[in-house]
Amino acid sequence: MIKKSLMIAAVAVLGMTGAAQAAECDDAQQAEAGSALAGLAKAAVSKVVPVTGKQMVNVNACDVRAGTYSIEFKYNFLGADGLYWVEGTARFGAGGSNPSVKITKASPNMAAAEAKAGVKLASN
Numbered sequence: 001m002i003k004k005s006l007m008i009a010a011v012a013v014l015g016m017t018g019a020a021q022a023a024e025c026d027d028a029q030q031a032e033a034g035s036a037l038a039g040l041a042k043a044a045v046s047k048v049v050p051v052t053g054k055q056m057v058n059v060n061a062c063d064v065r066a067g068t069y070s071i072e073f074k075y076n077f078l079g080a081d082g083l084y085w086v087e088g089t090a091r092f093g094a095g096g097s098n099p100s101v102k103i104t105k106a107s108p109n110m111a112a113a114e115a116k117a118g119v120k121l122a123s124n
Helices: 002-019 027-045 108-117
Strands: 055-065 068-079 082-092 100-106
Touching: 027 055, 027 068, 027 082, 027 100, 082 108, 100 108
Parallel strands: none
Antiparallel strands: 055 068, 068 082, 082 100
8 A cells, every 4th residue: 555655646746747847839928939039149140141032940849848949940141242041059038138059060051151250159
């Protein structure tokens, strides 16, 4: 009887800790996260290349936990010299608060622009 009670208690505790873990974003959360991410990514790449035209964010993975988003993304944008893209990860709160953006990969022309500007965004 005691073993059965302990097992039930252990399962209950594991169930509660699982609820506190990150969950995949629903459509509305992904739309909100993508919108905030566009501004954050634009700010990051603008250190190297001004965004002069259209921009597009592809959200590859989106998780949310306690109002904090964790995103894997690809950001495409037009600059004066053509189309550029970067891939990365971001973590931020609602509306883009407390952002942390890490660029992990960049298009060849973006990498060349980084070298020319003396700024390293991507950590390939």
